[in-house]
Amino acid sequence: MIQVSRGWRSVVKTVSVCVLLAAPIAACGPLQMPLEDRTGNDQWLDTQIKSGILGEFSKVDHTYLMDVNVDIWKQEVMVTGMVDSKGKYYDVMSLIKQDNRIKTVHDHLEIADADSIEAYRAAEDEYGKNAVPTDSATQTVSDVWIEGQIKALLLAEKGVSSVNYRWQSVNNVVYIMGEAQTDPELQKVLSIVRRIKGVKRVVSHITLA
Known part of the structure; x- marks a missing residue:
């Protein structure tokens, strides 16, 4: 290992x-x-x-x-x-x-330059999923926290099969892929992600079944 x-x-x-x-x-x-x-x-x-x-x-x-x-x-x-x-x-x-x-x-x-990556790692490790930071090195919401919110909200939402999606947040930009069964499901997923605190932008590679 x-x-x-x-x-x-x-x-x-x-x-x-x-x-x-x-x-x-x-x-x-x-x-x-x-x-x-x-x-x-x-x-x-x-x-x-x-x-x-x-x-x-x-x-x-x-x-x-x-x-x-x-x-x-x-x-x-x-x-x-x-x-x-x-x-x-x-x-x-x-x-x-x-x-x-x-x-x-x-x-x-x-x-990115090495110093920026190191600062990003440190901020993510420090804040993790436990809080929405306001004083991190980059003054942004933790990407780990955003990813946790996506998981919780999609899992709880009726009409959304969260197992069909994969997502990552990098510097508060969310990248998401997977497959929606209907257009309403697709729009619901994107709306949920966009409303999460700190999300700057959503880049979607979700396809329709």
Whole structure:
């Protein structure tokens, strides 16, 4: 296991990596999660793709596991997060795009200076999900808090299948992907996310079934 001392969010990412890397070994066929509106084969293939990407990240640079988010829905990949150089940006995107099973890559990976990334990590680790900070390094609401609010609100909303969505908040911009069964569901999801305190903008890659 990769040891990361960057607070609870990084620990969660590290544990997720280990689980995903173990999945292809532990399972012997397509995963069956009937609550999601994608087939077992889609779920299994998405898991394989993500575990492969995270495995490559762990070989090349462990900071990719901390700072780059990879979300997948039906072989469409959404990349978010921050790296501190163009070289790392091209490296990350190259590692992702080498899997020819991927249909589309939604690239939202940002390049920032190392000091800004370190300040961002520190602020997120300090505030986490416990509060809406007003005095953080960036004077913004915690992205971890926003992500927690999205999860809670979508889970509680009637007519929304929250298991069909993947989302990340980076510098208070929310990136979301997945599949809505109807246009009213799609509009409801976007409206909920936009109303959350601190959200600056919502970038949607949600498709209609």
